[in-house]
Amino acid sequence: MPAASPRAFAGSRVTTPRLTMNVWACGPEDGVPLLLVHGNLTTGGFWRYVAAELQDDVRVVAPDLRGYGDTDPVPVDATRGLGDMVDDVHGLLETLGLAGSRRVNAAGWSMGAGVLQQLMLEHPDDLASVTLLAPLSPYGFGGTRGDRGERVSADGAGTGGGGVSPEFVRRLAARDASELDPPTSPRLTLRTFFGPGANAAAVDEDFLVEQLLTTRTGDDFYPGDSRPSPHWPGFAPGDRGILNTMAPTHYDASGIVDLDRKPPVTWLHGTLDQVVGDRSMFDLATLGELGAVPGWPGAETAPSQPMEAQTRAVLAVYEANGGRVKEVVLEGVDHGIPLAVPGRVAEEITAILVR
Numbered sequence: 379m380p381a382a383s384p385r386a387f388a389g390s391r392v393t394t395p396r397l398t399m400n401v402w403a404c405g406p407e408d409g410v411p412l413l414l415v416h417g418n419l420t421t422g423g424f425w426r427y428v429a430a431e432l433q434d435d436v437r438v439v440a441p442d443l444r445g446y447g448d449t450d451p452v453p454v455d456a457t458r459g460l461g462d463m464v465d466d467v468h469g470l471l472e473t474l475g476l477a478g479s480r481r482v483n484a485a486g487w488s489m490g491a492g493v494l495q496q497l498m499l500e501h502p503d504d505l506a507s508v509t510l511l512a513p514l515s516p517y518g519f520g521g522t523r524g525d526r527g528e529r530v531s532a533d534g535a536g537t538g539g540g541g542v543s544p545e546f547v548r549r550l551a552a553r554d555a556s557e558l559d560p561p562t563s564p565r566l567t568l569r570t571f572f573g574p575g576a577n578a579a580a581v582d583e584d585f586l587v588e589q590l591l592t593t594r595t596g597d598d599f600y601p602g603d604s605r606p607s608p609h610w611p612g613f614a615p616g617d618r619g620i621l622n623t624m625a626p627t628h629y630d631a632s633g634i635v636d637l638d639r640k641p642p643v644t645w646l647h648g649t650l651d652q653v654v655g656d657r658s659m660f661d662l663a664t665l666g667e668l669g670a671v672p673g674w675p676g677a678e679t680a681p682s683q684p685m686e687a688q689t690r691a692v693l694a695v696y697e698a699n700g701g702r703v704k705e706v707v708l709e710g711v712d713h714g715i716p717l718a719v720p721g722r723v724a725e726e727i728t729a730i731l732v733r
Contacts, residue, residue: 387429387438389422389448394469400448401470402440404429409437410483410733411476413505415467416440417488417512418620419568419600421447421589424487427581428716431724436731441470443493445599445620446592453598456538456615456622459518459629460489464497471504478503483731485509485723487716488572488654492624495631502637506732509644511715511723512654515685516634516692518626519654520661523681525691527632530680531609534627536662538615539602547601553591555584564590571653571660574717576710581717610675611662632692640701642730645693646723647686648711656684704730 387404402422405412412432414425422440429438442449443463455462471477484505486494491513497504517527520537530536545562560566565587574581597603602619606612615625622628634640652659659665664682666674674680690705697703706726711718 387426389442391448392470392473394466394473396466396469397444397450397452399450399466399470400442402426402429402442403438405432405437406435407437409435410731411474411481412436412438412727412731413467413471413482413484414438414440415484415486415490415493416443416446417486417490417572419564419572419590419593420487421592423447423589424586425716427720428485428723428727431721433728439470439474441467442592443490445594447589448592451594451599454602454619454623455617456602456619456625456628457617459631460493460496460623461500463493463623464500467493467497468501468504476504477501480504480506481732483507483727485511485727486513487511488713489514489624492629492631495634496629498634498637498641499631502639505641507642507730509646509723509727509730510689511646512648512651512713513645513689514624514629514654515683515688516630516632517688518629519621519624519685520663520683521626522683522688525684525687527626527630527688529626531607531614533607533609533614534625535607535609535614536611536680537627538604538613538622538625539597539619540604540613540615541662542601542621547595550591550593550600551595555587555591572713572717574714575712577718586717610673610680611666611671635692635695635699640696640699642702642704643693643696644704644706644726644730645689646706646708646715646726647689648708648713648715648718650710650712651686653713654685656686657682658685
């Protein structure tokens with residue numbers, strides 16, 4: 379990978395044993411390694427504002443995951459949860475001579491935090507410290523109840539690739555950057571749910587939208603396939619594509635509590651998060667209760683997933699079992715933490731950075 383100056387955050391193509399990834403990087407080649415993993419509908423480029431706030435001796439590595447950005451468009455197998463992405467990231471660390479070194483500090487945002495949780499399980503010697511920003515619940519996205527993530531239905535009804543507006547997907551595929559028809563506009567979805575919020579004047583929205591619109595669409599990518607279900611709302615997750623990787627039928631990282639070696643974890647979440655809060659506006663159970671999805675059978679049968687409570691419960695056991703955990707509550711911040719408060723993110727990453 380070409381060397382990068384401390385201030386130049388740029389992408390380059392890196393061939394790994396699994397695929398060629400576009401990797402955004404900055405800082406000295408021999409600097410303190412920091413892996414940054416993006417979330418759904420974003421790319422490694424979204425980390426540019428956090429990267430700018432980090433100390434000059436930190437080597438930032440922020441890959442575009444498969445299905446996003448300029449990384450090879452290799453189909454996503456959801457049957458191992460986020461395992462394809464985990465193996466891709468581990469393969470990148472192998473290529474960089476960092477796999478199994480216990481030297482890599484890491485931060486993950488949303489789905490990217492889910493990738494890190496599964497990476498901790500599958501490659502426990504890769505990471506030195508972990509910062510989770512608005513993380514995916516350890517029990518996946520949707521379809522579970524209570525702090526322990528009990529599955530609402532065996533087939534994960536209402537989760538995975540079947541719950542996305544086809545018009546939103548069509549506009550993604552068409553790279554529609556307009557603000558027309560707000561409910562399905564990718565630009566306005568970003569701005570409303572995972573954008574910079576009050577920090578909007580400090581970021582380049584056109585760049586972010588350009589990156590968002592690189593999201594590949596279809597059954598093998600976003601959102602993924604689905605299958606019929608006898609349970610409300612009539613579909614269950616399939617085995618292909620992005621959203622199925624996070625369905626509770628495929629993803630469960632709660633086993634991090636039993637790791638022999640537990641890197642320190644910092645968890646950041648915002649009080650205005652509508653994506654991974656306890657009543658997510660992307661959880662069909664929440665939308666059903668609000669009348670936006672017809673036929674909702676009630677909270678006893680289809681409750682909103684308590685995503686934040688589930689993360690807190692798992693991290694409490696992680697700490698009780700010998701891990702070190704810090705929870706940071708960001709007042710007035712929504713899901714777009716790396717864009718809204720990049721300086722605070724850099725501060726919290728630096729606080730647990732293993733040098």
